[in-house]
Amino acid sequence: MHVSELPKGVPTQMLIGGSWVDARDGATTEVIDPATTETLASVPLATEADAMEAVTVAYEVQPSWERRAPRERAEILRKSYELMVERSEDIARVIVLENGKALPDARGEVAYAAEFFRWYAEEAVRQSGLIQRAPSGSNQILVLRQAIGVAVLVTPWNFPAAMATRKIAPALAAGCSVILKPATDTPLTALLIAKILMDAGVPAGVVNVLPARGSSNVVSKMLHDPRVRKLSFTGSTEVGRTLLHEAADTIINSSMELGGNxxxxxxxxxxxxxxxxxxxxxxxxxxxxxxxxxxxxxxxxxxxxxxxxxxxxxxxxxxxxxxxxxxxxxxxxxxxxxxxxxxxxxxxxxxxxxxxxxxxxxxxxxxxxxxxxxxxxxxxxxxxxxxxxxxxxxxxxxxxxxxxxxxxxxxxxxxxxxxxxxxxxxxxxxxxxxxxxxxxxxxxxxxxxPAAPFGGVKQSGLGREGGQEGVLEYTEAKYIATSWS
The missing domain is CATH 3.40.309.10 (Aldehyde Dehydrogenase; Chain A, domain 2)
Structure with missing residues (x-):
């Protein structure tokens, strides 16, 4: 295999509603091997219209995905883990080619990334609520954890597999549908992981992947659609600050894993x-x-x-x-x-x-x-x-x-x-x-x-990923006051 030759079967189109498609306007971007500066592949650059189509299909399928038995969602995540382990060498090679890291490092990332599917397969069946008597004794307090809805996930280039699975896995476990916007430098790994999810049985439209330029107008368009209820972003503090401003317009629940020092x-x-x-x-x-x-x-x-x-x-x-x-x-x-x-x-x-x-x-x-x-x-x-x-x-x-x-x-x-x-x-x-x-x-x-809450304080972020806390980021608490006495 040539240094800049991809393994067979790596998708090079975006995923919307279970179909691999090109951008509406035909725009593409080249993915470059940083070790050779050679072109690996061309992938579509999503348009605003593509983004709206993804939001529509994700919004339509989300209620049925949430209604699926937790065990069914868990089994799909477990199958995703097994397929990712089975195909780990191809994923690692793709990471090396588009990201540049050494192969042993890429293999370590794949193993880490796959663990999020296994961990949240286990967490999917353990989303507990609460029943207690009100202190006044006048009624009962019931608290349910429900899926927050359509989630837009924006991931960076430095860990293209792990940053994708760390967001996708808890979102699916909670019952959310997702639209993943991977980094322009490293979209191929995200597309390959999406293929694994489809092969594992994720219903069409539950996972969508839109390569797009930076945190562009495509993300902004989605954040201003009232059907989108969650933003999870990993990247620089500067871009995170901009996205928080965007999310404020429609009061979108936001998780941010930002810069460090x-x-x-x-x-x-x-x-x-x-x-x-x-x-x-x-x-x-x-x-x-x-x-x-x-x-x-x-x-x-x-x-x-x-x-x-x-x-x-x-x-x-x-x-x-x-x-x-x-x-x-x-x-x-x-x-x-x-x-x-x-x-x-x-x-x-x-x-x-x-x-x-x-x-x-x-x-x-x-x-x-x-x-x-x-x-x-x-x-x-x-x-x-x-x-x-x-x-x-x-x-x-x-x-x-x-x-x-x-x-x-x-x-x-x-x-x-x-x-x-x-x-x-x-x-x-x-x-x-x-x-x-x-x-x-x-x-x-x-x-x-994967079993620990990952996140920072000050300008390093909001919320946590991983652990039990990670799945709660994709849920909302619903309180029901009732009385049966």
Missing amino acids: APFLVFADADLDAAVAGAMIAKMRNGGEACTAANRFYVQASVASAFSAKLAQAMESLKMGPGLAEGTELGPLINQEAQDKVEALVSDALDRGARLLSRGERWQGKGYFVQPAVLEDVDPSSQLLGEEIFGPVAPVTSFETEDEAISLANATDFGLVSYLYTGDLARGLRVAEALEAGMIGLNRGLVSD
């Missing part, structure tokens, strides 16, 4: 080898292109040099290359814009006096590759500490006291995830409680789990 704290009593291993997971998952990626490393002064040296050695040893090439551990970034941004952030930090500890060999071929790097003594005013890097670059700064570490970690408008390493459990729990983040990795470099 994750601190990674290392205390002097930590196991440095374990901390470096955790740092490589937290920093280098998907080559650093993750909202959960460790963005700022704060290390207690007495061990800062030792930690930095170990981290630099680990980063320098990574084998960079096309994601499908044997032994590749670090693939390219998603596009030219991402490559330019990361290189500009590194240049800014160096201009402000940062010291470069390691930098792998520059990639000589095509593609949007950026060398992994560790920088020490990074000036606090550097853009590298204030912005999401979204690349394989680790800035290291030292601290003296626990209070200083907490203050540095919390000095951001974001609060998605924070990491800390310490040998003192009491300190670890104390600091974890003080950190302003929705998720904490305590002596762990990985926090994502």
